[in-house]
Amino acid sequence: MSLEWNDVVLKDVLLDKGYIRGPFGSALKRSEMKSEGIPVYEQQNAIYDNRIFRYYIDDEKYQSLKRFTTLPDDLIISCSGTVGKVSIIKDNDPKGIISQALLTLRVNKDIILPEFLKYFFSSYEGYNSLVSRSTGSVQVNISKRAVIEQIPLKLPPIEVQEKIVYYLKLLDEKIAVNEKINKNLEQ
Numbered sequence: 422m423s424l425e426w427n428d429v430v431l432k433d434v435l436l437d438k439g440y441i442r443g444p445f446g447s448a449l450k451r452s453e454m455k456s457e458g459i460p461v462y463e464q465q466n467a468i469y470d471n472r473i474f475r476y477y478i479d480d481e482k483y484q485s486l487k488r489f490t491t492l493p494d495d496l497i498i499s500c501s502g503t504v505g506k507v508s509i510i511k512d513n514d515p516k517g518i519i520s521q522a523l524l525t526l527r528v529n530k531d532i533i534l535p536e537f538l539k540y541f542f543s544s545y546e547g548y549n550s551l552v553s554r555s556t557g558s559v560q561v562n563i564s565k566r567a568v569i570e571q572i573p574l575k576l577p578p579i580e581v582q583e584k585i586v587y588y589l590k591l592l593d594e595k596i597a598v599n600e601k602i603n604k605n606l607e608q
Contacts, residue, residue, distance in 0.1 A: 424577070424578065424581065425578070426575045426576060426577045426581075427575075427576045427577075428573065428574075428575060428576075429573070429574050429576050430570065430571050430572060430573055430574065431526075431569065431570050431571070431572040431574060432570035432571065433532070433574075434528050434529055434532045434533040434538065434574065434576070435526060435527065435528055435529065435570070436527045436528065436529050438527075439526060439527035439528060439529070440524070440525075440526060440527075440566055440569075440570065441488070441489060441519070441524070441525040441526075441527070442500070442524050442525075442566070443489060443500070443519045443520050443521040443522060443523045443524070443525075444486055444489055444518075444519075444520075444521055445521060446521050448485075448486065448521075449461070449478075449482075449486065449518075449520065449521060451476075453478060453482055454476040454477065454478065455476075455477045455478060455479055456477065457477050458477035458478055458479045458480070458483075459477055459478050459479070459480065459483045459515075459516065459517055459518065460472075460474040460476070460477055460515050460517035460518075461474065461475075461476040461477060461478060461517060461518055461519075461520050462474075462491055462497055462517050462518065462519045462520060462523060463475065463476070463520045463522065463523070464499040464500075464501070464502070464503060464506075464520070464522045464523065466497065466508060466523075467497045467498055467499045467506045467507060467508045467523060468499055468503050468506040470508040472514055472515065474515075474517070476520075478518065483518065486518050487518070489518040489519050489525070490516060490517070490518055491510045491514070491516065491517050491518065491519060491525065492510060492527065493510055493511060493512045493514070494509065494510065494527075494528070494530070494535040495509070495510040495525045495526065495527050495535075496508070496509055496510075496525065496526040496527075496528075496535060496538060496539055496542070497509075497510065497519060497523050497524070497525055498523065498524045498525075498526065498542065498551070498563070499522060499523065500522055500523060500524050500562060500563040501522045501560060501561070501562050501563070502522075502560060502561060504551060504552055504555045504561050504562065504563050505542065505548050505551035505552050505555075505563070507539055507542045507543060508539075509535055509536065509539045524563060524569075526538070531579075532576070532579075533574075533576060533579075533582065534579065534582045534583065534586055536586045536589075536590075537582040537585060537586055538574075540585070540586065540589050541574065547572075550572045550573070551563065551569070551572070554568050554569060554572070
């Protein structure tokens with residue numbers, strides 16, 4: 422097993438059509454939103470890593486926007502205002518579409534683990550690689566595709582990625598348990 426880490430750019434680890442920016446605002450109007458149906462993933466879902474939905478669309482609207490469908494292991498990234506917050510779509514998350522304020526990244530799992538890329542973008546270096554490429558002074562927006570796809574990555578072999586993800590998940594679980602204990606103690 423090689424332990425060499427390769428220098429790649431984001432584009433190298435994405436599937437063909439693995440960079441999906443949310444639909445233009447005119448394609449998904451508030452007036453078309455429903456109180457039930459197929460959920461619309463918004464920035465709050467990436468920022469807070471939750472699955473609480475405010476808006477839904479009906480099946481007819483979904484059919485016209487299905488290229489924006491979320492799939493398990495997709496990374497959703499906030500693109501406007503609070504740029505660079507990331508969440509990963511899990512197997513038990515509902516099928517939905519992304520709003521215009523999100524970006525979906527779909528990776529080639531033979532090259533990179535989705536969780537590894539999520540941890541990269543959650544790291545200081547990864548987060549800054551997105552934010553430093555953002556544009557706008559009043560409303561910050563994620564940069565153009567050609568710029569984002571050139572974000573450099575140090576990529577270890579899959580076996581090493583698996584170990585890194587395993588230990589980072591253990592730390593995340595420990596942090597969650599400690600936060601729960603602290604909340605209980607505060608009460």
